[in-house]
Amino acid sequence: MARNLNALLISLFGISAAAGTMSAQVRDSSFAALQARGKTAMGVDQYTSTHKFDALEDGGRIELQRDTDDSAGVVQIRQHLREITLAFQSGDFSTPAFVHMQVVPGASVMAAKRDRITYTFSELPRGAEVRIVTTDPEALKAIHCFMAFQRQDHRAEGTDHGAAQHPEGMQHPKNHGGKQRGGEMQPMNHGAMQPGQDAQHPSHHGAMQCGQGTPHLEGGGHPEG
Numbered sequence: 001m002a003r004n005l006n007a008l009l010i011s012l013f014g015i016s017a018a019a020g021t022m023s024a025q026v027r028d029s030s031f032a033a034l035q036a037r038g039k040t041a042m043g044v045d046q047y048t049s050t051h052k053f054d055a056l057e058d059g060g061r062i063e064l065q066r067d068t069d070d071s072a073g074v075v076q077i078r079q080h081l082r083e084i085t086l087a088f089q090s091g092d093f094s095t096p097a098f099v100h101m102q103v104v105p106g107a108s109v110m111a112a113k114r115d116r117i118t119y120t121f122s123e124l125p126r127g128a129e130v131r132i133v134t135t136d137p138e139a140l141k142a143i144h145c146f147m148a149f150q151r152q153d154h155r156a157e158g159t160d161h162g163a164a165q166h167p168e169g170m171q172h173p174k175n176h177g178g179k180q181r182g183g184e185m186q187p188m189n190h191g192a193m194q195p196g197q198d199a200q201h202p203s204h205h206g207a208m209q210c211g212q213g214t215p216h217l218e219g220g221g222h223p224e225g
Contacts, residue, residue: 034153037099043076049127053158055147059117059134061159062150065127077127085121085130089114100153105210106146113139145210 035046042049044066054061064081066073084095091111096104110117116136122129134140144161151158 031155034099034101037101038154041095041099042080044070044073044080049073049077051150051154051156053147053150053154053156055144055159055161057161059132059140060143060147061129061131063124063127063129065124067126069126074126078123081128081130082121085119088117088130088132089119096150100149104146105149106142106144109138109142110146113142117143148210 038046042064044064048067050063050065050067052061052063054063062081062084064077066077087093087095088110091114093104093107093111096107113134113136116139117132117134120131120133122131132143134143147158148160150156151160
C-alpha cells in the first residue's frame with residue numbers, strides 16, 4: 001500500500017514537473033515570437049536594444065535605445081518613433097497591435113481621446129523617446145494601463161505611477177527587473193473596447209485596474225516602419 005502510494009506520488013510529481021517545463025517553453029516561445037515581430041516593426045534587434053515604458057503623473061513616456069554605439073540602429077529607432085508619434089496622434093495604434101497580436105489595454109481609449117493627448121518626439125543619445133501628456137482623467141487611466149501592459153509583455157523597465165492590478169493573468173509588472181525590448185503600441189480599428197471598459201479609475205495612492213486587450217486577428221494590417 002505504502003509502496004503504491006509512493007509510486008503514485010512520484011508519478012504525479014513527474015507529470016507536474018513536465019507540465020511546468022512545457023509551460024515555460026511556451027512562454028519563452030511566445031516571447032521570442034513577440035521579439036521577432038518587434039524587430040520587424042521597429043527595424044532593430046530587440047535583444048540588443050532597451051525599451052522603457054514610464055507611467056507618469058501627467059501621462060507616460062516610451063523610450064527605445066540601442067545598447068551599444070550603432071549609428072544605423074539609432075537612425076532606425078528615431079525614424080520608427082517619429083512614425084509612432086504621428087500614428088498615435090491620428091489614433092492609429094496598429095503597430096503595437098501587430099507586435100502584441102492584440103489590442104493593448106488602453107489603446108482604444110487613447111485613440112478615442114486623441115484630441116486630449118499630446119505626443120512629443122525627442123532624440124536620445126542612442127535612440128529616442130515619445131512623451132505622452134494629457135489632462136483628461138479617462139485618457140490618463142488608459143495611458144497608465146497601456147504602459148503597464150507594455151512593461152509586462154516586453155519584460156521591460158519603466159516607472160509605475162500608482163499601483164496597477166491586472167485581472168485574469170495580467171500581473172502587476174512592478175520590480176520586473178530586466179531589460180525589455182521591442183514593440184510599441186496597440187491598434188485601433190481592431191476592436192471593441194469602449195472608453196472606460198479597459199480601465200477603472202486610478203488614484204494617486206492606489207488601485208487602477210486594467211482589463212485584458214482584445215485579441216488581434218492576423219491579416220489586419222502591417223506595421224509601419
